[in-house]
Amino acid sequence: MDEVDAVVTLDEDQCWDQLRTQVVGRLVTRVGERIDIFPVNYVVDERTVLFRTAEGGKLFGLTVNDQVLFEADGHTDADAWSVVVRGSAERLDTAAEVERADGLGLRPWIPTMKRNYVRVIPSTLTGRAFGRAPEPDRDGVQQY
Secondary structure: OOHHHOEEEEOHHHHHHHHOOOOEEEEEEEEOOEEEEEEEEEEEEOOEEEEEEOOOHHHHHHHHOOEEEEEEEEEOOOEEEEEEEEEEEEEOOOHHHHHHHHOOOOOOOOOOOOOEEEEEEEEEEEEEEEEOOOOOOOOOOOOO
16 A cells, blocks of 8 residues: 555545444543543444433533534554544433433443433544555655
């Protein structure tokens, strides 16, 4: 693989396919000047990302500013990928929404009560895939 095709842009379907292969991603929130990143276990629900959270800073931050980034990635010895979801986060409020979400099998990884389901609704979805191979020859010492 040469440098020209070392990075490939994923289309929307490929992004969702890749997101479905993982269970842990990172949620980025912003409240004022403070930017935070949280690891979350998640599930893809149709074309949204769903995670659970407890009461606290993450949930509070989403009520102050619902604009978030969500990122997940994966790799093998031969390739790697990364998908970024930009969008808004909303807490599921109705009994019907929560009942449906309960059926998706999303369970907390740590023994804490996470009663709140949050859905990330994409405004944009971008992804890239990378072929993994040795670094190209650098032709000796590089000038800086």
